[in-house]
Amino acid sequence: MKIKTLSRSVDEYTRERSQDLQRVFHNFDPSLRPMEKAVEYQRALTAAKLEKIFARPFVGAMDGHRDGVSCMAKNPNYLKGIFSASMDGDIRLWDISSRRTVCQFPGHQGAVRGLTASTDGNVLVSCGTDCTVRLWNVPRPSLEDSSISSENFIEPSATYVWKNAFWAVDHQFEGDLFATAGAQLDIWNHNRSQPVQSFQWGTDSVISVRFNPGEPNLLATSASDRSITIYDLRLSSAARKIIMMTKTNSIAWNPMEPMNLTAANEDGSCYSFDGRKLDEAKCVHKDHVSAVMDIDFSPTGREFVTGSYDRSVRIFPYNGGHSREIYHTKRMQRVFCVKYSCDATYVISGSDDTNLRLWKAKASEQLGFILPREQKKHEYNEAVKNRYKHLSEVKRIVRHRHLPKPIYKAMGIIRTVNDSKRRKEARRKAHSAPGTVVTAPLRKRKIIKEVE
């Protein structure tokens, strides 16, 4: 004979302190909860709304330059430090947490166009239109950094004068080489006053250069002949080149996927390429309405941030065609440079209005220490929102963004133009023999050819 009795030990149900949580038991039988889907949907809706409510991405502005910020460099070894340079030759090191200048690096005569720091964060390299490459010793961060308000000035440790003006510079990951872009691509060593190697393919000047963080011997450049080129330092030769319809302003390699790179194009789109198959973009990231000036990948490799001439900063997923987020303020002018912080939590933009701006990468993220239960709740909200994101009500709330009027209008115009183009294409196709008019996919349309 079976006897079922309720047996609950007192020990299990007794709280040690009055603040402790009461133990609660659940029966997880699904037949007892027939409304679970509706409940979760409602929660998703609430989560989406809460996300909107808590979306406060702007953390602060860093004011100090006297001209538009032309370029920035993050310190790969120190989270709080960021370097920025302006068009008047001023270079500054900022403390992000206090948003104050730590020190300045005076010396450049013209605009500084390129700025980069070595992987250990000790050497800063700058170059500009005054045809000089300057190396600086970065002061070690100390605890009193934030308290010192007096700005100290630092002399360059080396100044190398070269034949042409420079457009960009980038440092190798965990090596002592850096590359400058100008009339040609030059590879420099820290200790040499002359480039170690020079590459030239074509006659046009190179406007951006970026080392591959995963494969330190590979680098990609873009040139004013609308080309993107991949170089290999081991063979001291170029490997591949494509020519696009419009100029590429900046390139970023995916730090978690060394074969993939994304190019910020003058036509307002970003193109993600697989380094092995350059004849066709993997993904076209459209949303900006003007030229994309700079691009930087998140260290997680899942997102990248772009700054555009349309006065906005956008964050794209690495495989998504449209942006996840747009950041703009009334005072922010043309964005010339953007950086994703090394812990993938912040985004920094430098713009024409002489300011650096610090944004959260996730607009509604809660900063500071989060208790485990809080964290769980956040995760659940995120998961539930993600689950029901395709349902119209949730989608509408999640996707909704307020746009500045110029951008909104420009988007409308672009849409109209695209629509009419598509219409025309469709008509042409309809009125010609089948197979004669072939529409190239957008991924291929903007690529003119691949040069061997």
Next chain:
Amino acid sequence: MGGGEKRKSSFKNLANAKKRRTGPHLPSSILKTIANEKRPLNSDEGDDEIDSAYGDFYEYEEGVPEEESRKNNRYERVVNYEFELAEDCEDENVESEDDDDDDDDDDDDRHSRMLKNVTELPISAFQGESKNKRVVFTEPYPESEFNPTRDVLEGKSLTTIDDFMEPLQGLHGNSQLSNMISRMRKDTQSLVHAPLPKPEQERLERDVANELVYKGFDIWVPLVKRNREAPTIYFNQDVNVGYSTVGAIASQFHPRTEFEMKMASLLDDHEILEAHKEDGARLLEFNEVSMEDHIKRRNHVAKMRSMLFRVDLKHKRIKQIKSKTYHRLKNKDLNQSGVGAFMEPAMAKEEAKKQEARRVKERMTLKHKNTGQWAKRMLSRGLNRKYDVTQAALSKQLQIHATLSRKMNSTKDESSSDEEDLNDGSDQDTSKLIAEAKEKILKTVDDDEVPISRLMSLPFMARAVKKKNEEAKEEGKRDIEELEKFGGAETSKKSTNVVGRRVFGAEAPKESEKESDNLFDNSDSSDNDMEDNELEAVKDNASPARNTETIMEAEKLDDIAGNPASKTTFDVALYASGSWKKMTGCKNAESKKASKTHVPISQSQDKKESSDSESDDSESDDSESEAEQMVDGILTCGSKETYEIPCQAELVSRAFAGDDVEGDFEKDKQEVLNQEVPEPEKPVQVAGWGHWTNNQNKRGLPSRIVREHEEAKKTREQALRKRKDASFKHVIISEKVDKKAEKLQTKSLPYPYTSKEVFEQSMRMPIGPEFNPTTIVGVLNRPEVVKKAGVIIKPVKFEEVNPNDEHPRSHQKQKPKKKGGK
């Protein structure tokens, strides 16, 4: 010269066929010189070269001489002659000019001779002229590797070693030199080729580099694939937080205080260490104690001992002391334990009274049943579990309660429980008990039969009730049988009588008819609960036979009242009883007839009754009862004759008299259809509209409205035809859209999913903490990227990943793999 002529003519003829008079007029002499000019250049060239050379001047050449020749040789020449020849071997001529080359000199000769004849000048003059007049190709750029000459490009007229050797022929050492050269020619290994042009070279380099880059990227693919497919990617989970082991922490220890220093000096003493390592014998040497220390220690020990002794003494003394409270408690205990043992009767009585009062108080207040504040608190906090003392105290209280509230044997309580009573009685009379039990069973069984409300009178409810009743009756029967068995022979006829009393319902089967007859004598007293009031009134007459009939009547009355429940139960019960069956078996045909005749009668009666007043009802009842009485007189079971068991079809039709299932269903379906696809409204003439003239009236509704109505009807029909349940007669498939559920559904498949099933599967299970155990909630809700703010994420580092080694998702989820920026 002849060769030239020949070719010319052949060309000429060709051109003749196609076009005439092309190109400017040129004197033939010039043309010829031009033709000659080319020859020395092309003297040792291949066939193609000659062709092309001629091709250059072809236009000029052909037109003019043709004309001239035609003028001159209009009558002399045999055109056809040459024409045919040209047609035949034109191709040959053009293609293979080996023979031409052979007789080139011959041609030249002829040509010069001809010139000489024409112009009467020496041949040398022409020859000189032809040699001096060379065509000059001017090149815009100097000759270089980027701008090679035509000859070089075509690989012709290159200077060879032989050219250099020729002048050395016959000189001293020539043979030696030629030997060396021939040897060098044979030696192909040390041959050095000319370098490729630079662009070519670079392209090759780039190709190689490209391949290398491609391969370099390719090795990353498995790693990247793994990271991409992982449901969650973790960054910086293994941050170095400092020392991990006790040893590591201890190694950083530095003695600071005096004591620590002393300890450290001892620990670090080399001699002691060595002694330890050897055998420990030397340790004794280090262990020697000075006299002073020894005395000190001894004194200390003695002091301690004396102190211990004193403490012991003290304790003993304390033990012996008995306090006031001690004695009070002791007395109390004594009182409680043996109250009545040695007391006077008066005292005992007093004591008993007190005790009784206490007991009453206890029962009223339940003071000792752990209901006090303290006890409650102890229990709520579970402290009685933790501390034995508390537990003991609580149990003691309970014990007190038990003793106080226990019934005393001495007190004679009349209100003993049923159970006790039962126990007492069990010895006395089992048969009576059994009879009672049976009665109870029967009572409950019969109770069920009573139709209660209108809801119960619905056909399907009635059916269900009937079924249940039957089941219950079966059960009751079985119980009774059991009881009988239990009772054995002892069970008197009374008990069977009790059983038989309600046999007319369903229980009749095993009793003989006579018995059942007898039973009605003592039935009346307890029948109140089952019969209606009117029935009771009839029963008061108290004639057994009449009684049965009245009961039957009651059933009939119920029939008349339109209560199918009672009717059906009654009929089926009759049918089911075995003895009745027997009866019907012997006179089957009769009964059938009877039923046939009976039914219309009853119907007519019904009609009558419905039309007549209530008094009439009673009259008819009486008459009927009389008739049945007569039957009863003949046969004990005469009632069976009058209540002929109807045939099966009749039974069924009667059972389902009230419900037209098919019709109902059709109606329901039509309703649903109308609701889901509403019928278009019929156009109505609105008063005052379209009534102005007679014409309008006559015309009726405007054709437009009528047409619209028709169309709406048509669309409705189409919609109905399109429905899923259009072809099923007995099915309604609702196509109504639930608006509240609609927002939980998506119209199109979301992006990454390609099949509906997979998507639905993914959405099936809820992910919240209310719906899932804590162990998997974290896994279900984990974000795609797990990272910590404030920790630098390094770029990916290469690691070998077996592309075939597929990590299962569940495993991945359960055991987070750290990868990426380590």
